[in-house]
Amino acid sequence: MRLKRITSAVAVSLVAASLAGCGGNEETSGGAAEDVTLTYWASNQGTSLENDQEVLQPQLDAFTAKTGIKVDVEVVPWSDLLNRILAATASGEGPDVLNIGNTWSASLQATGALTPFDDATMAEIGGADRFLAGSLAATGAPGQPPTAVPVYSLAYGLYYNKSMFAEAGITEPPATWEELVEAGKKLTTPEHWGMSIEGGSVSENIHNVFVFSEQQGGSFFDDAGKPTFDTPENVAGIKQYLDLIQTDKITNPSNAEYSNGTEALADFASGKSAMVMWQAAAGSLEELGMDPADIGVAPIPAPSGAAEDVASIVAGINLAVFDNSEHKPQALDFVEFMTSTPTQIQLNKTYGSLPAVTEAYSDPAFQTEAVETFKSILDDKAVPMPAVPEESQFETLVGTAVKNMLAQAASGTVVTEQAISEQLAAAQQQLAG
Template identity: 45%
Template sequence: MGQPTHALKEETTAMKTRASLTIAGLTVLAVTAAGCSGSSSGSGDADGPVEIEFWASQQAPSIALTEEALQPVLDAFEEESGIHVKLEVVDWANLTNRTLTAASTGVGPDVINIGNSNATTFQATGAFLPFGDEELEAIGGSERFVPASFATGGAEGQPPTSIPYIGYVYGLYYNKNILAEAGVEPPTSWEELTEVAQQVTDPDNGVWGLSIPGGMTQTNMHMAFILGTQDGGAPFDSEGSPTFTDPGLVDGIQRYIDLIGSLGVVNPADAQNTDTQQPMANFVDGKSAMLMGQNDVERALRERGLTPDDYGIVPIPTPIPLPSGGEDISSFVGGINISIFKNTEHKEAALEFVKYITSPEAQEIIDVPFGALPVNTDGVITYTDNPVAIETFSEILANRVTTFPRIPTFAGFTANVGGAVTQLVAQAATTGSVSRDDIVDALQEAQEQFEATN
């Protein structure tokens, strides 16, 4: 869903709870919402200043740093509009449950951040304001947003209930020195990626082709979806029914598992990495030649002492030729959206705030500490001055992305298929190989678990 790298471990923990949500009727798992204030709690009267409440997702390494990054923007908005924004930053481990609790009880903020992969799940609660023609006009129109990002706002054929806020996409980072010493170029196809990885892998000297967070359900789902889409796979049919054993999805997962299995270009110890910190450390320390990660990884690498002279970035390559039905993508559209609760007493103020905080001017400020991509068509990348990163990630977001299936039950795919891939990674690390039948069996079990809870 595009959370920053530091947040993914927390989000993985939260997925077990999300998997138990049934969005059919809609049944919502209620949890205690300590500290929540109602949408109607935004203050102000006809003669006084208006106050709205904003729950922001934690995008910096800490809640305090996220607050520090956002407050200047909120202060500037108040100076311009006279509207005071009461800010609460919520960590990713709690954001999903608190959002669903607010949706089911009607007690929550006026405005809230959501992971865009949850947009249709939250839309199905009926608690969020649809952005119809009037609302879209109030925030400056839909055409100012990157189309792929805007498409994440809700189910197809319905007015969106969330608007793009900040963006993230995946790319492939490579160590320039390791590739140069091996006499190889950055890969432009999946076949080249595996060849490069095999040429540079040297277990005796502790160097591997790639490093992965193999024990991390969220990232394993991401890789299954990206590679499966490249291979023509689809996890759901046109009716929204699960098709987890789709041959293309199986092919994509096989390619991912083979990296640590039959190809032996990933350290078996990577199966135990439950967050992104160790793979990044391996890359920084020259223990891996390549790393698949989102654009905010580039900022993290530089904070750890690397410079653009040390690494390059290319799209995650596809098989060549592209399999039948396959898509030439490097990523899904990751990112954070922003929504308004339907029962807010300050709709006009909330819309004015959404317009402001998603403007190119505000995003130029916000994107720097969050390592994020702008979601406006005329936005400027400000989190990095690396021209290669700017060019590569701009190209990926504009032309080499797809969206997650826009259905309310998508969280079940994350938990069940991501969990299955995590188990397959562990099996490959232990046994050295995973067969196609093993993958099909694991995905069939994942689908049965999904169907039992959705």
């Protein structure tokens, strides 16, 4: 079953194997802890870059108080993070520690720029058995020591506004895609829209259409790793997404421009939309002012008669150390701190994401219906992105094509199946080139 592929390592971008890892700052690891400042690139997990700074700083201060090691953090937008990593690898100038999307793990591992977490290194941060097995599986290529460890575990779910649903006479979250569209039409009024999407975001687009393709029984690569973009199943999955704007008309056309990774969620939190397909984010919704009592979550439904019961990619954020960091012992101390049970509880509680370590689930904050829903999605309804060297190019090419097609739909041009097929064929040709 495809759903059992959760234990496979997920790969994205293949970068040239000749690229070298980037270094840390000029101080040496032999100096006193109080003389060491680690550089840390964090990913945007909260409502804004500024929000992440506010969330992370108390934890960084606690780490400094405990160890004497200072941490200079920069929160990097998702739209820039991979390019920043690749540029740092090429230039030799970059952070000591960084967050990476877990789908990048195997391909970044291939560069040799990241520290392998072999048995001895893993023991330095408390051991591998602390982590969720599914999340730990997405930390590198199969059969090799991982080059990252999980810090935030994630899955996509359908968030819905319970009050809006009740006012529209909808008593249950949709169990099929057809029910979702029907509910979205009831919920689309002069005051709000049925669904918000981040249509200008390449990563959100590819994650969504990948899931929809899987539901249709499609695949963007065959078992041998050969690209198969232009298939009827992939076309149907993309059309399902485009139709939110162009045919079903339950999404504001302006959403085609949303690209910073927070706008669709903000619309949902403020009542401008009644549903949003998003990674675990209850903490961010509350931070944006949404009443927790109004927050409902369910699996993203598949069309009636779907070939596969898929609701999410295997999502998550990993923590990695550049292998030529001049402060590797201190960097590993920081990894141990960030993955410790108290820090995991606090950060994931604030963000509304899922802890990556099992002990954290003893906290009452993670013994909720929403958390159980997301854990169930990860266990039973999630599939990894394609484990192929060209994964990054695939994400960029198809995600950008979908972005452009959404812009066409938003302008009033209906994007047909034939047009989608042509776009996918062109993307596959670019990949081959």
